[in-house]
Amino acid sequence: MSDLLPSALAVRENAHAPYSKFQVGAALRASSGAIYVGCNVENVAYPEGTCAEAGAIAAMVAAGEREIAEICVVAGSPTPIPPCGGCRQKIAEFAAGGVPVILATTSGAQEKTTVAALLPGAFDAGHMA
Template sequence: MPPDAAQLLSAATEVRENAYVPYSHFKVGAALRGASGTVYRGCNVENVAYPEGTCAEAGAIAAMVAAGETELVAVCVIADSPDPVPPCGGCRQKLAEFGRAEVPVTLATTAGRRLHTTIGELLPGSFSVAHMAHAARSE
């Protein structure tokens, strides 16, 4: 397990209980560490007007940005599932926006299963600002 994964797992597990999931009943918790060392947490929040809900990862990123940070250095996501649940495609892109490819990601289940990966492994070939460099020069 990555060095700070235990602390992030504890934070993600705790915040998961606050998830608002009256429709799917599928609670997800996420915790990430900003470059400052601060841990930010998020849980999924559903809305009757699907797909207007918010993923746990997006909530944790929003908390980080609201606190004035824009770089994450570790991530943990937990759900009650038979296998560790990876972030959705949109959240993978959000994680790549604020974390480098080598940032460790721990995916966990409430039953104790773990999968250790990285942002780069979750989103190979990610779209980045480098793809837009030509457009900025041609205006």
């Protein structure tokens, strides 16, 4: 069990998901060892909501950090859910390909993968040169 899971489970309870009723929590460890959390925040104008992963990344960046060492995402789903495509790109902005990604459910199922496995062929700063 990832030690990030309790933090992701706890912040999931704070999700604002009145429309989908699908609460998601994320916790990440920065390279400093500090843990940052985020939960999904829906909006009646659906595209204006934010994902749990984006919230955790924003908290990390707001604290002055720029490198993810590990991330955990948890939802009350039958099987572990992967981050959406946009969040995969956001994670890849701050995490190397080998960084562990733990996907979990509230009932205890877990799957471990990596950033590179979630987003092969990621668009990165090297493409901007």
